[in-house]
Amino acid sequence: MSDVITTTVIVATIASGIRLATPFLLASLGEAIGQRSGVLNLGVDGVMLLGAFASYYVVLETESIWLGVMTGILTGLLMGLFYAIITVPLRAEQGVSGIGIYLFGLGMSDLLFQKLVGTPLPIDQFSEWHVPLLSDIPVVGEMFFQHTPMVYIAFLLVPIIAFIINRTTFGLSIRAVGESPESADSLGVSVPKVRFATIMAGNALAGLAGAALAIELGIFQQNLTNAMGFIAIALVYFGAWRAPGVMAGSLVFGMVGAIVLQAKTLGLIPRSASDIAAMAPAVITILALIIVANRFRQPAALTKPYVRGD
């Protein structure tokens, strides 16, 4: 065994797990922000798909990766605005309107792709950015500091979002709105404003996740995300609505996936059992949550539209 599992293999597997975790992390962070303010969005996958297509198309036409990334974010913002209008002033049922958004994104991204592009053509991909000094550390440098920029952005967002939610007035408003919109309102916090902000920010992150995926892969095709957005929602529950928890969930899911892939590549898993092995990320994510025993409770006002004075 030990002659197969070399340092190189371990380093490659961990780096691979981090890459696999990145789109989940971006989308989960976005979903977590929305849910902290009491809004569930089941449409993440649709927004990811639209963000992925928009960024893919812009990169294909302009050859500018960063313009593509910006387009992905912008697409997310627009979808966020749409979703916010539906769920805040119009008070639509969040579970089912999210599914509507998902179906819209799934169909629309495919339709636009067929109309505007047709045959899948490759686009420029992110190139790796080696963090000065840190990337030179043996083993560790290769695992953590030789990635594409989107990986760093995703993981840097974890402390930033945690800080905003836990240490700023705005974060306090978000939590208040998610726990008790009535008291937040009585303290002068505008529930609709906060929710518009969190929904749009959350969707922007979903759009960014889509952009990250399309540009990392250098391609788009029908249903590119393959239901990643739903896994991202699941990981919010894993992470108990907290940024570090969401990161842990994304890493567990990504890392187990990477280990299984690596083991298959090395022939450590017989081919007859390859489907069984592919279950591992899902099963281990559930088991991990049982063992960690999640004692956190969901935001009290989650999925509840706020009606002033009712």
Next chain:
Amino acid sequence: MRSYLIAASIAIASVAAALAVGAIMLLALGANPIDGYKTMFTAAFGSADGLASTAVKAIPLMLVGVGICIAFRANVINIGGEGQMVVGGLLATSVALALPNAPAVVLLPLILCAGIIGGAFWGSIPGALKAHYNVSEILSTIMLNIVAVQLMNFLLRGPLIDPGEIERGTRIPQTARLPEAADLPMLSETLNLHSGILIAIAAAIGAWVLLWRTGLGFRLRSVGLNPAAARYAGIPVKRNIIIAMTLSGAMSGLAGAILVFGSESHRMVTDGSTMGFTGSAGFNGIVVALFGALHPLWTIPSSFLFGGMLVGANSLQRVAQVPSALIIALNGLIVVFVVSTEWHRKRLQNQVQTQASQKNENEQSASDHGNAKS
């Protein structure tokens, strides 16, 4: 009566608005929207043939939708319909393969029960995880969907594969033709309509009776409306959460079995994804249930509406070569437009009801329960 008219007209207006957006999209694609919609409507509801296709499409939507009603009433969100359908289908298929010579009177009830048990088992897992380990059912059902699809791929390319596929070397991941005794009886050979639709309607009525005419139903709804109060009243909350998920899974599992034994091929086959088997019914069933105001009986027309939309979409693609992606996007818009007006619809409805001070008990309870979720 007036309240229902207002509610209905707002619902129709929102569907019309979505269709108007769809018409613009069709124009952009160079297709005539009026012809397009006519094609869809005719294909789905315009003939006996079309209605039969719509009914067949409605079966899994209805069953999953009824299951969703039960779960949502107990305040449990079941996004695991896809996986539960797969496991129900797999267990029913295994039973049929194990009993190739059993007569129909034995085999038919057995396979339906197997579907129910398979789905119930797969649904009970997230129920138990939520009740005992506080694992969110949203997380566990999404993850168990992933497990189910891999289980299906493993079984269909391994233990359950048609031996002929190995002999020929083609290795298509499918079972052999299942015993004919297990074919769901046909209501009409010419229309290709099988009896699954009767089973689904019976299940919807059964669920209604369960929820509103039994003690168990009362307990499930109490847990959903106010768990704290239910606990105070001595209702075991945890056990009822597990029961709700199990029943919900059972309905999806039954849908999976009916999909297999009512299919054209009369065998279970995989393209490697759950959608290839379920047609996303485990998912669309949620929309169907919410459209039916989480009421099992309203789920029946709701599933016909969505089933018709799917049939119409397929026909539009076939006849006018409009990409099915357009219809998926359009379905999404319809869902969004309708739910966006729902709250206002209910408010208007309530106002009218209060004005007329007609306190029809059934009406009242129906609208109360509709409000409970939103």
Next chain:
Amino acid sequence: MNTKYIKQLGISAVMAMSVGFASSSHAEGMKVAIIAPSASNDLAFTQSIVDAVNVLKDEYKLEIAITDGTFVVDDAAAAIRAYAKQGYDVVIAHGSQYGGSLKEIAPDFPETAFTWGTSADTFGLPNVSSYEAKSNEGGYVMGVMAGAMTKSNVIGVVGPIEVGDAKLYVDGFVDGVEASNADAKVNVNYIGSFGDVALSAEAGKAHIANGADVMTGTAQMVVGAVGAARSENVAWFGTQANQTKLGKKIVVASQVYKWEVVLRTIFDDAKAGKLGGEMHEITLANGGLVMEFNDDYSLDADAKAAGEAAVAGIIAGDIKLGE
């Protein structure tokens, strides 16, 4: 439906144009319907049949209808039935998962010619024919070249699920590598999905991390693995359609399916009133399988020679491939 629509087949495909014309006006032509699981322009399985029918369009005066993206097996069954009802002369069910349904539907429409693939089973029905690609032949040829090209002696394969055409191709490829380079190790990774592009990309990267310098793969999600090969500059062999567009610098060659070879026979038979019963296959020998090289890739002359020798050997019957 009284109004008939014909498909405007252009590069962008899938666009619709409604042209009403009487159903009698295509007396000498044929009406052909295709039901296929993925997008018409997927650079893979579905595109291969759409391209082939288009090649024959003028020659046979075809009126073509396509229902693509039909991964739901029951929807495909409904489409097969509907096309037969509408009086299409030939209905092509392009997906091995559709066979079970076809077996039940075909007897209801004895006047319609059904063909399906990839498979080698006509169910003993007189109006069903089947077609199959001997994809292990091209797989073998490319395996031989890969074996000759590799410097690291590690070759990576990314597959979906070990079934059907994917398994046939991969097994042929592995045999080819073994035949040309006994020292080379082929790592085969079936990722468990036809649709997960991200996972396929990571599988490609895992191969590269393990030293692979030549890769191949099959099914729709391989675009991910090709992307990994592109960013790490690793040679790639494509199959089902010409994949050069996915990586001009790295795609060495593609095994391309020319279904028109068998479709010609099927259409001629249908015209002559013979609606089925035959099992067809495309092979290197009958020109249905073609190795298309990427001119932009500077392939080692020895490797190319080895590949060409393998093609010749398979055609001449000197190289026998296991089933």
